[in-house]
Amino acid sequence: MTAHHATPPDRVTGRRPPPNGVITILDVARHAGVAPSTVSYALSGKRTISAATRARVLASIRTLNYHPHAGARALASNRANVIALVLPLRAGMHVPVLMQFAVSVVTTAREFDQDVLLMTADEGADGLRRMDASALVDGLILMDVELDDARIPLLCELDRPSVLIGFPAQPAGLTCVDLDFYRAGQVCVEHLARLGHTDVALIGAPGAVYDRGTGFARRTMAGFLDMAAALRMSAAAGPCEQDPVAVGARVDELLARHPALTGLVVHNEAVVDPLLAALVAHGRRVPEQVSVVAICPDGLAHRATPALTSVLIPAEEVGTQAVRLLMRKLGGQPVPDSSLLPPRLTVRDSTAPPPRV
């Protein structure tokens, strides 16, 4: 089916209007009256081309609506201009946040003229190896990294650079980006402490998330507990399942065991609304009797009743940063091993000083 002998260019007019369907760099070169290599250099900037020529070439490109053939480019240059986004879909992850990462990655990648290939993790190691060997992608971004992630040793074998969103237990030698969840846990406690609370609890992600060693969940809890201890507060922390009934039970238990509890930190998007409902059901008003701080996207915190004081997950920034780092690596530039984004707490209507006893 390949046009082995494509219709030769019309030697009379010097060009063929819509040749055979595909406009090649040769068409552009002819149209602009230069050599193909000149077009290439005008486009890539890897050699200097006079302003006049460049302009002429670009004009021809526009008139002909030329787009370089991705495969040919990849073959000749050893660069596919595509990056892989590896997205494991595990239980308990808040999908909208993952999607925010993904969108941010795609958008930023486009700014670097890269496209994004979506991989789910079920292909596993073979998938990664295939990406590597087939030269389909230049680099990888892995999301939702676990503390002891099975993909990591493999990643090191590959020739392609990669960036992780999330932190494994041993981040040495890897490039990782994420919100500083440890600090986020601390910040929430600090905020409550500053308001005068002394008895606080963390309502965490579903148990499965901790069990499989997801870094962000554990780190938040550690930050929470460490800061509470440092400030000599009474603190409880534990996972919480997603369904409203479980949330209700957890609240029951918490209030029963800690009668003096006045501050709550929630790190579980799916549980935010049910939690507020459960507090109402127990007759605890927010923030008059219980203060609530959430770690969740702004939209959720904003929409809740009352609007929640929260630390947001800077999904957009994380995605952008991941792509930037990957591009630097691809360019052979040095990058920091880890980029922990500082948490920012926004005060809204769900936190206040604890009630006077």
Place this chain on the structure above:
Amino acid sequence: MTAHHATPPDRVTGRRPPPNGVITILDVARHAGVAPSTVSYALSGKRTISAATRARVLASIRTLNYHPHAGARALASNRANVIALVLPLRAGMHVPVLMQFAVSVVTTAREFDQDVLLMTADEGADGLRRMDASALVDGLILMDVELDDARIPLLCELDRPSVLIGFPAQPAGLTCVDLDFYRAGQVCVEHLARLGHTDVALIGAPGAVYDRGTGFARRTMAGFLDMAAALRMSAAAGPCEQDPVAVGARVDELLARHPALTGLVVHNEAVVDPLLAALVAHGRRVPEQVSVVAICPDGLAHRATPALTSVLIPAEEVGTQAVRLLMRKLGGQPVPDSSLLPPRLTVRDSTAPPPRV
């Protein structure tokens, strides 16, 4: 940087163990003692190769861990083995459902040996044109299609086949897949009617979704209203915003205006839990006093209290189907214009006969 004169193969041993890093079809050919074209045919099956030779070739491929260079393949064969998934991210869409589509598309695509390129819609028409011209992808799957989608005319200009998830107003000449939402609306009403309900209401998607003419929202409403009319039921239908307060208000209004209301259909994932909460707040028990049918993912319906009778959105099937259709089109086989998947209603604990007056 290209190895213009790669180290020549060792003429003594006849091969070079890990040549320069990349294993090519030539390495495989040498290892198996055949011509490169034979390897190619053994792999593609486009010409018959004797079983013995094929086995030898496949063995060499495995030992050398050979993966064809995607770019080279695309260049030579005019097929990239990549499909684009175009994902607009509009307000009011339920992200988890979109993600289910996406995952299903990726998984199914892999079964056809295709990879998936993720595009967001903000690139718009230029993005589509670029995909087309650069030959980066062989075909497109567009999600979340509007009734009067701006991308459609453009799509027709492209050389690449495409499949839509969702139905535009004029699906003629296009290949579309979706749940039959019109029928879904009908089925919900039928179920309520069969239980004896005569006064029902639909709680729909956020207003923005209707305003921009999203097919599935409107079709559900039409099916709902048409069937209710056919069965001579009293019916109300309207959009509903996402925040709990708006949901409460909507319930207030509905109950005030329709005192005899006993059946509710919800077609808005984000609103399911708040709606149930609002009904509880109004002292209406489900299903004793009000029956509720949801159109939403099974997980959500299942987790709710009480578990909701629901029509699920067969995201996985839709994604799979979309890929299958696209592959058929790529293979030049005929495909049906539209594939409407029939809704299936699962009865759970949220519907019962209406209370006796």
Place this chain on the structure above:
DNA sequence: GTGAGGCTTCGAAGCGCTTCGATAGCGATT
């Protein structure tokens, strides 16, 4: 015994692009 016809396999061309070395032009320098 020899030509026809089937299977297999080989060799070479070409896909569209990038890149390297070479060349042409031209003012500045000896």
Place this chain on the structure above:
DNA sequence: AATCGCTATCGAAGCGCTTCGAAGCCTCAC
């Protein structure tokens, strides 16, 4: 006037793969 050193451009090779035509080798029938 011949040379140097630029800069701007050209030409050709080659990236790894697919595909087409051709060739080798059998078997079988006449």
